[in-house]
Amino acid sequence: MMASLFLLFVIDMVLAWRGERAASIVLFFITLILCALMFWHHISEPLNIDL
Amino acid sequence: MNPEFARKLNIIGVLGICGVLLGAYYVQFVGHEFPCPLCLLQRLGMLGVAFGAMLNLRYGVQPAHYGVSLLSAVFGASVSVRQILLHIVPGTGGYGTPVWGLHLYTWAFIVFVVAIFLIGIMLIFEGQFKKDLLHKAPVRIGFFVKTVFLLAVFITAANVVTTFLECGFGACPGNPTSYEELR
Numbered sequence: 001m002m003a004s005l006f007l008l009f010v011i012d013m014v015l016a017w018r019g020e021r022a023a024s025i026v027l028f029f030i031t032l033i034l035c036a037l038m039f040w041h042h043i044s045e046p047l048n049i050d051l
Numbered sequence: 052m053n054p055e056f057a058r059k060l061n062i063i064g065v066l067g068i069c070g071v072l073l074g075a076y077y078v079q080f081v082g083h084e085f086p087c088p089l090c091l092l093q094r095l096g097m098l099g100v101a102f103g104a105m106l107n108l109r110y111g112v113q114p115a116h117y118g119v120s121l122l123s124a125v126f127g128a129s130v131s132v133r134q135i136l137l138h139i140v141p142g143t144g145g146y147g148t149p150v151w152g153l154h155l156y157t158w159a160f161i162v163f164v165v166a167i168f169l170i171g172i173m174l175i176f177e178g179q180f181k182k183d184l185l186h187k188a189p190v191r192i193g194f195f196v197k198t199v200f201l202l203a204v205f206i207t208a209a210n211v212v213t214t215f216l217e218c219g220f221g222a223c224p225g226n227p228t229s230y231e232e233l234r
Contacts, residue, residue, distance in 0.1 A: 006098075042092070
């Protein structure tokens with residue numbers, strides 16, 4: 001699943017290279033939101049720290 | 052600051068991020084350490100910072116492109132702070148081997164804060180935007196910039212492969228010890 005986020009960045013960069021500026025920026029925002037959701041998924045696990 | 056000088060600084064920025072990501076690969080393959088999920092998210096933040104600079108190289112220097120880098124740097128800094136705080140309690144150890152006394156996630160936080168600082172400085176110099184502000188079409192770029200662009204794409208594509216080998220189709224393990232897809 002994490003690999004797909006990197007794949008989205010590859011597509012982002014290829015779109016930017018091919019002159020699709022607007023599409024690459026929109027896809028960037030989608031990618032960033034998915035990254036934030038992935039971050040949320042990982043930080044919502046309970047911490048295993050005995051204080 | 053003229054647009055040409057700003058473009059050169061953006062080239063240095065992309066190369067700097069590529070260097071950091073290659074350094075992470077050095078630790079992964081030479082040091083035989085597996086990147087954790089938060090480490091991979093920090094790599095994604097780095098790629099976002101580089102992507103904004105790459106847009107500047109491809110379409111001319113524009114404030115919106117710095118915005119792309121800035122948002123990515125804030126995201127990356129948030130992830131690295133989270134990882135620093137996970138290990139801040141004395142005796143809880145850290146993830147991975149320290150490099151020059153600091154763990155990679157601490158270095159990542161420093162990189163993101165420096166990126167935010169530098170982007171803020173760059174945004175002050177409005178002279179770089181006058182020529183390219185309304186320019187939405189790709190600009191002509193030389194061989195060196197093409198090479199830098201391709202290097203960033205290659206490193207990102209390499210991360211697709213290595214992350215898939217480590218995590219497969221599911222969620223990445225919190226404390227990976229092997230490549231899931233090579234077992």
